[in-house]
Amino acid sequence: MESSKRIIYSRIIFTTGIVLLTSLSVLFIYETYQENTASNVVYRTSLIRQSLEEVFAALNERESALRGFALTADRAFLTRDSLVHPLNKQISILDSLINDSIQQQNLLQLKEKLDYCINRLNSQSLRLKDKNYFNSNQFYTDLKDASVCMDSVEAMIRRMQDLEENSSRGRTLEAQAHTVMATIIGVAVSIFSMIVFILAFYFIDQELKRSQNYINETQTLNSKIAEINKELEEANRSLHDLNSELEDKNFQLEKYATELSSFTHITSHDMQEPLRKIEFYISIVEDREKENLTEEGQKFFEKIKQSVGRMRQLFISMLDFSLTNTVDNNIEDVDLNNVLQQTLNSLKVYIKDTNAIIESEPLPQVKGIKYQLIQLFENIVSNAIKFRKNDVIPEIHISVELVSTRQNLRGLKNGIKYYRIDFRDNGIGFEPKYAERIFEIFQRLIAKQDSYGVGIGLAICRKIAENHGGILVASSQPNVGSVFSFYIPESK
Amino acid sequence: MTKDIIHKVILLADDDLDDAEMFADVLAEIDSTVELYHVPDGFAVFEWLKNPANPVPDIIFLDINMPQITGWQCLSSLKADELTKDIPVLIYSTSSHHKDKQTAIDLGATAFITKPSDYKILEDFLTAIVNELHNKDIASIIRRLSNSLHLE
Structure with missing residues (x-):
């Protein structure tokens, strides 16, 4: 009742x-x-x-x-x-x-x-x-x-x-x-x-x-609640501990990141000073004193000059890499067709010298940092030309597709649409097992005669892709060609 | 003023003695009649300019990374002062970052030059400059020059 x-x-x-x-x-x-x-x-x-x-x-x-x-x-x-x-x-x-x-x-x-x-x-x-x-x-x-x-x-x-x-x-x-x-x-x-x-x-x-039953029930419930409370407290405590651990790790990470960033920037920037002077004095000596050297001396001198030149490249790349950030750069609407135009412009001589053919579908407009996107395009295209087959005219096809991320590629968010821009070439390609390694700093799979690269280009490209909320991946069939896929979020 | 009109005057502000020496060397090779004055920092620039015994320079080469006040601050002050704002100022720096180039233009510099690492490039550049030092249009000439010589 x-x-x-x-x-x-x-x-x-x-x-x-x-x-x-x-x-x-x-x-x-x-x-x-x-x-x-x-x-x-x-x-x-x-x-x-x-x-x-x-x-x-x-x-x-x-x-x-x-x-x-x-x-x-x-x-x-x-x-x-x-x-x-x-x-x-x-x-x-x-x-x-x-x-x-x-x-x-x-x-x-x-x-x-x-x-x-x-x-x-x-x-x-x-x-x-x-x-x-x-x-x-x-x-x-x-x-x-x-x-x-x-x-x-x-x-x-x-x-x-x-x-x-x-x-x-x-x-x-x-x-x-x-x-x-x-x-x-x-x-x-x-x-x-x-x-x-x-x-x-x-x-x-x-x-x-x-009443007595209710009181008993209440007591039982109360003691259960007390138990659960204790468990919650314990869980809370461990969560708190984990949190502090996480905070510590975070703090450390931030410190490392800052240190690394300053280190890279400072070393590449400050060390350019003496490097520049070395180059300068080399050029003076070459101009005025080279003929006073013996033949062997001149050979050694050349070696010095080459090494210094290489060092210069390394520093430029390191500087580029450290400067590739989003912090003090404006994000604006960028027309990728425009970016491609500027890329082709910069690489005009290289393209002409190698008779390279570059074709593209109409590219979309995205949100990003223009000069970084230009750098990315330049790097990928010049790489594609660089790693061409010896007696084949290099061809590069650029295509676009709007995808939603079902493939769960690492680094992409679910539920967002991305443009996948494929740079397909007919070059020498690389072993699929190196597909990730090529993006590591200073990794070069082969030494090429005309390679000016120091092996940092792709690392920078990937960093740029990540700056823009996307990723850069590559696939290849040796001796057939390679495809570099650049994912960038659709801009509404 | 006892200044000889024919003499060209360049004021170089740079704390690096080697760079100053190289600059003087190359300049002497090109035209030994050009008077080159070197000061080690931003304050010295103003002291030098204020001294009535010193000739007014036709152009100032200004480094950025100097002690006490930076090249940027020096540039702003030069352009703010009635007496000095019309003197062409060339930012002459080790940096090659395009953002610095933009800052230089924004603050009123005539051009932004990266210190060349090749002696010959410096030689060509200074030769061209020295010839045009008394040209009123020197600003645009310098800009064209720096473009073509990839000094930017």
Whole structure:
């Protein structure tokens, strides 16, 4: 049972119980009261009867006294107390006791009769003084009169008494009935109270048990929660630890990156100073003093010059690499067709010398750093020409495709569209197993005669690709050709 | 002023003695009548210019990496001063970064030259410059020169 329903039921039961108990109590009081009233009436009735008896007795006594005198002529009988006073007393008692209207009428009649009788008796008693009274007819008339009076009064009294007796009987039965009722009600109250008490107890007991269950459940849950909390805290702590580790590593990484960047920049920049001077003095010596050297000296001089030249290239590449960043460069809308144009322009001489053919599909517009994109194109195209087959005219085809990254190539984000720009050449290619190595700094797979490269070009190209949010990958079939694929995010 | 009108004057500001020596050497080879004055830093440039005994240079070669004040600051001050803003200033630096070239133009330099690593290139350049030192159009001449000689 739902707890809200339980509450409603319990309230209904409680209210009903109170109402019932109150009603029963009221009934009990009522019955008791009625019984009391009835008993009072019965008591009063007995008092009335008693009074009536007294009246009759008094009257009778007077009459007897008169009779006694009449019989004995003894004056002693006449000296009894007056009749009137006790009679009046009883009449007034009766007056106060009687409220029944019939009975009151009876009482009135009684009083009349009594008055009449007393008058008679009084006039009789006067006549008693006469000696000749007892022989006269008056005496017999008086006797008969007196008898009739007495009978009439007696009759009245009897009538009244009967009435009272009936009433008394009725009332007594009534009182008994009320007593029985009261007793029944009392018992009912007790039983009902006991039932309510038992129900209440049962109910409370159930509730207490339920409460106890809930408390137990709560405790169990609480201890489970405490356990889980502890686990969470532990997990938190390890997470926190890992976090600090990560932060430390991050900080270190940043430091290394900055150090490396400054190192590269500083060394390549600062070291160009003495390098430039070396070159300069070499050129002066070559111009003015070379002929003063011996043949061997001149050979050595040439070696110095070549090595210095190589060093120069290395420094330029290193400088380029360190400067290829996005931090202080503006990102703008760049038309790749334009970039290709500038590339072809810069490589004009090389292209002409090698008869290279470069074709391209229309290229898209992207967001990026123009000079870096030019550098990328230049590098890839010049590489393609450089690594041409000996007796084949180098051909480079540039194509574009808009792709979404399902291939999960490393470095690309899912859910973004990229342009894949393929630079396909018919050069000597490379072993597929070197596909990643060629992008490492200073890695060169072959030394070429006309190679000006120091092996850093592709590393820079890849860095540029990453700067632009994309990647650069390569694939190849040896002796067939290579494809360099440059992925750059679509610009909306 | 006791300055001989025929004499050409070049002021070179560079803290590197070797570079200054090379410059003087090559210049002497080309035309020994050109007066070359060398100061070691930016402050010295102003001191030299303020001195009334010194002739007004026809051109100033200004290095960037100098002690105390940089070549950039020196350039800005030169172009801000009424007396000096019309003197052509050539930024003459070891850097080859195109951003520095842009900064030079923005600050009012006539051109930005990377110090050449070949003696002959320097020779050709200075020869051409010296010939045009009194030409009013020297600014555009220098620019054309620096382009063609790949000195930028």
